[in-house]
Amino acid sequence: MANFWPLIIVAILFIGVSYFFGIRPLRQREKQHDQMVLELEIGDTVITAGGMYGKxxxxxxxxVIIEVESGAKIRMTKGGIVKREGDSIDLNRQY
Structure with missing residues (x-):
């Protein structure tokens, strides 16, 4: 029975490392995105997941209904908004 303790400790360490380097950053990004979507206002310029810019x-x-440069209005889910123009993106962030 004593031979299993090192294996259990290694498994717990592996789960902990996986959480801090995988799951936790993902949840933080989801919270940041949700907050950005909540703060959207009419007239904000946004960038969609497809790379389109619109107001x-x-x-x-x-x-959200956005108006693109040609004047067309497009309805999309809030999850399709990647960022507001002017919000900074951390290029050094590890994904």
Whole structure:
């Protein structure tokens, strides 16, 4: 039975390291994105996951309508907004 303790300790350490280098940063990024989406205002310039730039025309409960350069209005989920223009991106962040 005593031979199993090192194995258990290594397994616990592996789970801890996996959490701090994998799951925890992912949750922090999700919280930052959720906060950014909550702070969206009409008129903000945003960048979508598809790389399109547009201005927020209206904000609905689960979606956003953005107006792109051509004047077309596109409805998309709030999760499709990657960032607001002017918000900084940390290029040194490890993903």
């Amino acid at each position: 927020v025309d209206s904000i609905l409960e689960d979606s």
